[in-house]
Structures are given as structure tokens and as C-alpha cells.
Amino acid sequence: MNFSSFSLHPMLLKAITESAYDEPTDIQKQSIPLILANHDVMARAQTGTGKTAAFALPILQKIITLQPTLQKLRVLVLTPTRELAQQVYKSFSTYGQFTDVKIGIAYGGVSTKKQITELEAGIDILVATPGRLLDLLQSEHLTLDNIQTLVFDEADRMLDMGFKDEINRITQRIPQGKQTLLFSATFADEIYQMSKSILVDPKIVEIDDKNKVAEDVEQIVYGVDADRKRELTSYLIGSKNWKQVLVFTRTKQCADELAKEMTKDGVKSLAIHGDKSQGAREKALNEFKEGKVRALIATDVAARGIDIKGLSHVINYELPYNAEDYVHRIGRTARAGNSGVAVSLVSTGEEWLLKAIEELLDISLLQQWLPGYEPDLTKISKSDKKPMSKKNARNNALSTGSRSSKRGSHSRGKRR
Ligand code: AMP
DSSP states (O other): OOGGGGTOOHHHHHHHHHTTOOSOOHHHHHHHHHHHTTOOEEEEOOTTSSHHHHHHHHHHHHHHHHSTTOOSOOEEEEOSSHHHHHHHHHHHHHHTTTSOOOEEEEOSSSOSHHHHHHHHHOOSEEEEOHHHHHHHHHTTSOOOTTOOEEEESSHHHHHHTTOHHHHHHHHTTSOTTOEEEEEESOOOHHHHHHHHHHOSSOEEEEOOOHHHHHHHEEEEEEEOOGGGHHHHHHHHHHHTTOSOEEEEOSSHHHHHHHHHHHHHTTOOEEEEOTTSOHHHHHHHHHHHHTTSSSEEEEOHHHHTTOOOTTOOEEEESSOOSSHHHHHHHHTTSSGGGOOEEEEEEEOTTOHHHHHHHHHHHTOOOOEEOOTTOOOOGGGOOHHHHSOOOHHHHHHHHHHHHHOTTSOOOOOOOOOO
């Protein structure tokens, strides 16, 4: 199957050819015909599967073939984070580059002036984060009266981030009869609840990319003492000459501290997280993309929507509490058919996090020890041998993970 099977407009096919896409991905094959046929769609797909083009191409197609250049806001795409908004905006701009469809973007953390000027000039499609969108609605710089298509991108993350009220307030201002598309990495209960109130007779598309993750990404797990994680991270990047590495931490503080310490180790690093200004986040991301910075240290939320072409290495300095975030994290690499390596560092007290990931993915991740960085077995005491409660394990993981100077108290060695 190729893109011309969808009878897309030549201006879109030209953009697809320029993007060097040979054939549609699974999510595109399934979603594009449904969206073109005006169905509401509920699609489960991770970032990295080509989901943006899966909704952007049919949306652009409908605008250019039905009512071109109206420059009245007809399509609203909601994203949880500014980074994802930028990414989606960029994709729309790329796919629509040979058309005269006007695309706008609105997100918080920056002045509204430029965004308002753009809105006043007239746009067909707006990509926005919920908070800024509501600000613009309240100040009457925007109306949703003509919306024909509403897209929720990464709806699960939107709910995780507490945008439920904002979503309700936004959907109340959109007329009935619109087409609604909901993309989510998971179909958790809350997503089903949300879908019931906003989708009408939706077609369900599910892309099972759990195995895809296992196939395309080499997953390595190193057992290491908590207080040697930083040293090991710098050593891996330096000794293996990895040029561009995305490193994940659970907390902003840990990201900041790690970036500082790794830079001292000679691995130029910057942190990216929600407490950084939009300018600082963009600067860090650009320097990373340009190769001026070797390691980008990110929290899960900040990393949403980051698309770095050809990223080959991800390090989980700390495993996430939510096993599904692991899939998102390692999905930053091995995108669009490339291969990648994901290294996870696990210290004592964090094994349960690894187990949750193994259960979710239905795979076994064997823990290895890197010579010179083996966990210190002399630290095992009698009390350490007792199985830890989940709560204690979580507290232990929290304290050892976010304060890299504190030594992990024991090690149980290889898991299997
Ligand atoms: P997404 O899941 O939308 O974040 O897309 C992930 C990456 O896949 C982006 O870098 C896209 O440019 C790329 N991509 C999207 N569709 C295709 C395709 N059909 N063939 C190759 N790459 C694609």
C-alpha cells in the first residue's frame, strides 16, 4: 500500500515524497480512510508510530478539497504540552507546505501577542495547549463556533496532567456535529469515560506497538549502586562515544543536579523540565539537536512530544513509577524504522519498577553488571534480605534516586 491509495491531493503527496515516506505506517493505514469518511475515531497509538500524519493528512485533505482558504478556525488540535504542540504544528506545516492552509499555534509560558496577531490574521487549524486556549477564549481573541474537527493528541497524558476541567470547558464551547478524533497511548478507564462523553459512535483503531518496542530497541538493564549511577552514566556515554543521549530522571531536582555533575565529568549536558522557562527548554532542545550538547536530561512530562530524528540512545537513570512511561521513554529512539538502545539503571529498591515494566511488556529484562560498577554485595544486611513492602520500596527508590549522593543500602545481585 502507498499513500496514493488514499486519493490524497497532489500537494499533500508532494510533501509526503519530500518527507521521504515510502509507505503509510499501520496507524496511518487504519486511521486515514476513517477520518476522510468523517467518522469519530478513537485510536490507541504511541508517539513514534506516525500518529501525527495519521490525523494531519486527512484533516488537510478535507480542508483543501472541501473549503479551501477559508481562514476561519475549523480544526482544533489539543495537546498536553508545549513541546508536543510545537511538534504537531511542525508536522502540519510540513505536510501542508504546498497548500495555502493557514496553521496557528498557541501555548502558555510565552507572551500572547504573537499568537493573537496570528489568530487575527486568520487561520484554518490551531494547535494549542488547553490552558492557553482557554485564556484566548476568555479574552475573546478566538471563537470555536466554526470548529468542524476536534483532535485530542495524547489524551491520556492530558488527563494525567489534570486537564479534565479545561477539556470540559473547551468542549462545551464547540458546536455539536463536529468530528472528534482521540489519540491516546493507552485506553485506560478514564479514557473510555472521556470518550463516552465526547465521541459519537467512534471507530476504534488499536496499534499494538508493545512488541514493536521490544523488536526495534535493544533494552539493557544494569544493576548498580544508587550512588554510582551518575558515574556509570558518564562512563557509558564517554567510553562508548555516544553522541546524543536522552537521559530520564523522575524529578526536576535530579535532572538539574545530574546535568551539572555530568558536565563536570566532561559530558556536556543540559536539563529540560517543567520549571524551566519556555526559552530555556527550546534552547536546550536545539543545542541537543545540533549536537552542541551531548546529553539532554529530561523528566517524563518535558520529554513528551520531543522528536529527535535518529536519536540512538536513551538512558533511564531512574525508572518511571508508571510502567507505560517506560514505553514512551524508549520510544524516543528507534523511531520510524531506525534501531536504538535503551539502557536502564536499577539500584536496590527499584526492582519492583523493573518488574512492572516486564509485566506490562510481557518480556524478561535480565539485569547485568558492568565490570567495575557491580553493586556492592558487602552491604547486604539481615534486614535487607526481608522482602520490602511496595510502599517502603517506593520510598527507598525516591530517596536513593533523587539524591545521588546517598549510597544504596544493599544489593540483591542478579535477578535471574
Ligand atoms: P509521530 O508518531 O507522529 O510522532 O511520528 C514519528 C516519526 O515518524 C516522525 O519523525 C515522522 O516524521 C515519521 N513518520 C511519520 N509517518 C511516516 C511514514 N509513513 N514513513 C516514515 N516515517 C514516518
